[in-house]
Amino acid sequence: MSxxxxxxxxxxxxxxxxxxxxxxxxxxxxxxxxxxxxNDIRILAAGLLLAVALVLVSRIxxxxxxxxxxxxALFVLAVVMVLPFSVSGTALFSVGALTFTKEGFLQALVIxxxxxxxxxxxxxxxxxxxxVSFIKALEKLHVPNRLVQMITLxxxxxxVLLNEIQRTLRSIESRGYGKRTSILGLKNLGNAIGMLLVRxxxxxxxxxxxxxxxxxxxxxxxxxxxxxxxxxxxxAASIVAVAVLLHVAAFTSLVPPGAT
Amino acid sequence: MKTDGKPMxxxxxxxxxxxxxxxxxxxxxxxxxxxxxxxxxPNGAGKSTLLLHLNGILSRQNGSIEILGLPLEKKxxxxxxxxxxxxxxxxxxxxxxxxxxxxxxxxPINMGLPEEQVRERVRWALTEVGLNGYEDRCPHHLSVxxxxxxxxxxxxxxGPEIIxxxxxxxxxxxLARRRMIEMxxxxxxxxxxxxxxxxxxxxxxxxxxxxxxxxxxxxGKTADVLTDPELLREHGLEVPMLVKLFGSDALEVIxxxx
Numbered sequence: 001m002s003x004x005x006x007x008x009x010x011x012x013x014x015x016x017x018x019x020x021x022x023x024x025x026x027x028x029x030x031x032x033x034x035x036x037x038x039n040d041i042r043i044l045a046a047g048l049l050l051a052v053a054l055v056l057v058s059r060i061x062x063x064x065x066x067x068x069x070x071x072x073a074l075f076v077l078a079v080v081m082v083l084p085f086s087v088s089g090t091a092l093f094s095v096g097a098l099t100f101t102k103e104g105f106l107q108a109l110v111i112x113x114x115x116x117x118x119x120x121x122x123x124x125x126x127x128x129x130x131x132v133s134f135i136k137a138l139e140k141l142h143v144p145n146r147l148v149q150m151i152t153l154x155x156x157x158x159x160v161l162l163n164e165i166q167r168t169l170r171s172i173e174s175r176g177y178g179k180r181t182s183i184l185g186l187k188n189l190g191n192a193i194g195m196l197l198v199r200x201x202x203x204x205x206x207x208x209x210x211x212x213x214x215x216x217x218x219x220x221x222x223x224x225x226x227x228x229x230x231x232x233x234x235x236a237a238s239i240v241a242v243a244v245l246l247h248v249a250a251f252t253s254l255v256p257p258g259a260t
Numbered sequence: 261m262k263t264d265g266k267p268m269x270x271x272x273x274x275x276x277x278x279x280x281x282x283x284x285x286x287x288x289x290x291x292x293x294x295x296x297x298x299x300x301x302p303n304g305a306g307k308s309t310l311l312l313h314l315n316g317i318l319s320r321q322n323g324s325i326e327i328l329g330l331p332l333e334k335k336x337x338x339x340x341x342x343x344x345x346x347x348x349x350x351x352x353x354x355x356x357x358x359x360x361x362x363x364x365x366x367x368p369i370n371m372g373l374p375e376e377q378v379r380e381r382v383r384w385a386l387t388e389v390g391l392n393g394y395e396d397r398c399p400h401h402l403s404v405x406x407x408x409x410x411x412x413x414x415x416x417x418x419g420p421e422i423i424x425x426x427x428x429x430x431x432x433x434x435l436a437r438r439r440m441i442e443m444x445x446x447x448x449x450x451x452x453x454x455x456x457x458x459x460x461x462x463x464x465x466x467x468x469x470x471x472x473x474x475x476x477x478x479x480g481k482t483a484d485v486l487t488d489p490e491l492l493r494e495h496g497l498e499v500p501m502l503v504k505l506f507g508s509d510a511l512e513v514i515x516x517x518x
Contacts, residue, residue: 131358132358132359132398135358152356152357152358153356155358156355156356156357156358156399156400157356159400160352160400203352203353206348206350206353207353207356209312209317209348209353210346210348210353210354210356211356211366212317212341213315213317213341213345213346214341214345214366214367214370214414214415214418215338215341215342215366215367215370215371215418216366216370217370220357220366221369222357222362222365222369223361223362223365223369223375223378223379224375
């Protein structure tokens with residue numbers, strides 16, 4: 001039983017797919033931080049364009065990207081709707097008791113552009129590699145091993161857990177307590193969740209036994225699989241250079257940020 | 261290390277769970293080098309509990325266990341685990357890494373083997389279970405039969421001298437079961453197989469230990485223990501149809517079959 005394919009677009013061919021996972025992760029992360037730390041809307045606009053361009057380069061289907069972006073849009077919308085009349089500054093117009101300011105609109109725009117740019121960059125960064133490669137990249141980048149173990153086990157067992165939930169819900173349903181919202185229905189659901197916790201706990205114990213019996217000593221290690229080459233270095237260097245350039249541009253910009 | 265040809269010697273082993281339930285009582289048996297031994301008994305007889313003792317996951321409360329000439333004690337547990345492989349019943353418990361390769365490499369890496377040797381062992385173990393080319397697959401995309409075989413491979417890669425298997429043929433469809441049996445027959449290590457699949461045990465094992473209520477109630481040739489209808493029925497097991505039909509000739513039929 002597969003639920004969704006997390007690696008759906010990991011097998012395409014693009015400069016991002018052939019990019020060494022470690023170098024890709026680090027360099028795109030630098031670019032993300034660089035964009036988040038900008039405040040000049042004109043340079044942010046350039047950042048957004050850059051993010052769109054990188055998504056295009058990565059060949060991830062735009063329909064898929066749009067589908068994911070709508071959740072970000074919902075979140076951004078909540079902030080953007082409030083800002084124009086909650087930030088004080090030059091009044092543009094008022095509706096009833098609410099005064100809409102120029103600074104408010106600008107800040108709303110800045111936040112939206114940042115959010116969309118960063119979320120867009122996640123696609124070339126993560127959707128272009130298998131999730132397993134991402135975990136390995138973290139391991140090889142010396143992210144704390146416990147964290148790597150937690151991600152590994154979560155990824156391995158999330159599907160097992162989903163199957164178990166599905167089976168439990170089906171067995172409840174097949175005995176006549178469907179998605180009924182009643183005290184009894186909720187009671188049954190509560191019991192089912194309790195059972196699931198107990199079962200997960202027991203499975204955890206058995207998994208630990210299986211690990212220990214194969215010599216587990218607190219660390220989870222895998223063999224080196226990535227080979228970083230000059231192309232990877234070039235790609236990483238260009239992305240980091242762009243990240244730096246954005247800030248150089250912001251710094252040398254004739255008009256100080258926020259004055260637009 | 262002297263083992264006198266007896267890589268496993270268990271004497272007066274007893275164990276009770278924290279709630280006081282007794283799981284094993286005064287269990288005593290020996291296994292000779294290269295033996296394939298069946299461990300049978302009804303649910304709750306203590307089969308799994310016994311297996312968990314034999315590579316030191318559960319620590320004995322009474323009695324003694326000697327594995328490959330070493331007493332099973334805290335200071336030996338590490339080296340014993342390298343040499344005694346335990347294959348769990350549920351492959352979802354056994355396979356915890358995100359790819360088949362990483363799972364089979366887990367044991368050898370923990371043994372501190374160099375990279376090239378780890379790769380070599382993974383290749384070899386996959387060949388042994390007939391799953392070459394499965395390296396990059398994720399465990400949750402495998403069939404139950406494949407998962408069970410990979411589980412065996414994760415233990416084989418450690419090069420154990422003794423392999424303990426808990427229900428290797430449960431939940432398998434007939435074809436997958438047959439393949440599993442063929443594979444198990446081909447393994448050269450000393451084996452202890454806990455199962456309800458009496459036909460399979462008759463096909464693979466020379467000796468059988470019958471456990472009920474935590475005690476050894478019979479220990480002898482499979483041909484004697486597992487074809488004794490009264491003994492089996494008394495302990496919640498059943499004689500396979502083939503044995504009912506052909507009596508002692510059944511063994512030959514089964515051996516030919518697998």
